[in-house]
Amino acid sequence: MKVKLDVDRCKGCYLCIANCKIGAISKDDKPNKKGVIPVKVDQEKCVQCGNCYTMCPDLVFEIL
Amino acid sequence: METKIIKGNEALAEGAVRGGCRFYAGYPITPQSEILEWMSWRQKEVGGVFVQGESEIASVNMVFAARALGARAMTSSSGPGFSLKQEGIAYWVSAGVPAVVACVQRFGIGDGYISAGQDNYWQAVKGGGNGDYHLITLAPNSVQECLDMAYESFELAEKWMHPVLILSDGTIGQMMEPCTMPVMKEYDMDQPWAAKGTAIGEGENKVITDITYFQDIDEWNAGYIEKMRKIQKDEQRWEEFNIDDADVILVAYGISSRVAQRSVEIARKKGIKLGLIRPITLWPYPRKAFEKINKNCKGIVTLEMNMMGQMLEDVKIAVSCKFPCYALATAQKVAPTDEVIAFCQKVMDGKVKETEVF
Amino acid sequence: MSNRSKKAPKIMKCENKFCAGCGHSLFDRILGEVLTEMNIIGETIVCSDIGCNHMFQYSMAVDVIVPPHGKMGAALTAQKRVRPDKYAITIAGDGGAYAIGLAETVAAATRNENVTMFVMNNTLYAMTGGQAAPTTQLGQISASTPKGRTEKDHGLDFDVFNVMRNLDIAYLARTSVANPSEIRKTKNAVKKAIEKQRDNKGFSLVEVLVPCPTNWGLKPVDAMKRIENELMVRYEMGEIIDK
Structure with a gap:
């Protein structure tokens, strides 16, 4: 695993998706505890650039 | 103990200094400017801080910060200047910041008439700022009392974690009388309640604010009103x-x-x-x-x-x-x-x- | 763990209370990272403003004092003078620092107090529902400029660089949180500003352009685009004082 997500923190701003240059982040299918659709990461595609961590206001991402 | 012939305002300032005041911020206004002037050199002598604020509003909030960090801190004013401080004083109350303010009353409404007077009474004892509060209000009637009340004011404020107001007046502030000087009190500003920085792992960080944001409001209200009732019962003097x-x-x-x-x-x-x-x-x-x-x-x-x-x-x-x-x-x-x-x-x-x- | 690893510092103790895509929460994490990397959390007392910005108190483990709205310039002055060994820092709003607290902000700067102000410029009053601030742009619609800000009715907007560029202060910069590159610049500016205080150089102020998707009526991603395409064009960016 390259990046760990705490999806229940996600508020659905999707700044991570907009800033993931390789398109490894997308919306998940089911809502989280907050009732918003969180994001998911394609661990294969991820290059650990850290943009998702950098742009996330809600500390969802941990780059391992 | 030494005796000096000084003005009421100077006695008030010196009493505060000897009572441990190590931060003063204020703004000139008649008839209290001698407090500010006295503090301007006296704080330097005792290793304290004097700031002539850009306004009464700045000064009262400087005192909030200095006191929140532990230093015995005070400000002073008169008439319309005291009005400007009311918002800041309400913040002292809600955050339980035991600071001291002196108001040397003059006469008149708004800018008014800068002679002596006693017409800040309502503002002083019926609140002043927003919300349910009174300040513990001491009224000196001699130069010696100006000094003694200022000398005692910080301990009184700290006893209740509630601000103290010294409500003097232009006549008491301007007149000169012999005044006995008490010894200088030592005070450690590293009080347990003071904000002085909390490293991670050192325990809960301090937030000095209107505590209703962090505590159940009904619980806070109950504790506060009990304190105010107790002050009302215990601190009457005449x-x-x-x-x-x-x-x-x-x-x-x-x-x-x-x-x-x-x-x-x-x-x-x-x-x-x-x-x-x-x-x-x-x-x-x-x-x-x-x-x-x-x-x-x-x-x-x-x-x-x-x-x-x-x-x-x-x-x-x-x-x-x-x-x-x-x-x-x-x-x-x-x-x-x-x-x-x-x-x-x-x-x-x-x-x-x-x-x-x- | 790889050398690319990134994890929110412990000072960010819990979830924040900001809206989705809020710039305050991005800035708070940046500040948290800098305080952690400089190892000065225990030597820092943050002076809060009042407004959305003040909600950092709920999610950051750092000592805080909360004077009235806008009075940070005064409070920081006192903080630094009574405890010169501690860092006096504020996270302010543009309304607090430039409207109701302008006198205190400028007075602290003219005295060159050894304190640090981080001002979040989101071009309006967010907490009260998006009314115009001194920083509201000409033409910008807000709750109190429903037809857009005009020079005739509301006057020109405020630019802190114009006010402070000739003052004898240690550091003045403007950055944003619009994209990863800007966030790196912001982090760098935050660190430099605090280092000025550490080195007793005097007053430092960093204005950070932050989005308010809620009150701008934009999706978070579009709010960041507004910063890039409008605000970063209108404003002079970068460091203009660095002593």
């Missing part, structure tokens, strides 16, 4: 002269209380039975003093330097309106004793109508 057999009782604080006391002395020599209650705390108002008034008393007269008799309503509350109450409100003038005695004589003779509470 002085009384000849009240047991008095036909008319004067009630006065600050400069007016000195005229009132002299009036009682002169009247007594003439066989006129006057008495005096001098509130030393204006909040809590010394209601206990009024319990001793004999039932034959013909009237209670407040003597105060304003137009509307601001203290009258507190007297009426204290006696539950059981005695006729009057205000001899002398505006910008300090009343002469013969005028006071003549007024009391008229009260005794039933020739004055009870004064309306505005």
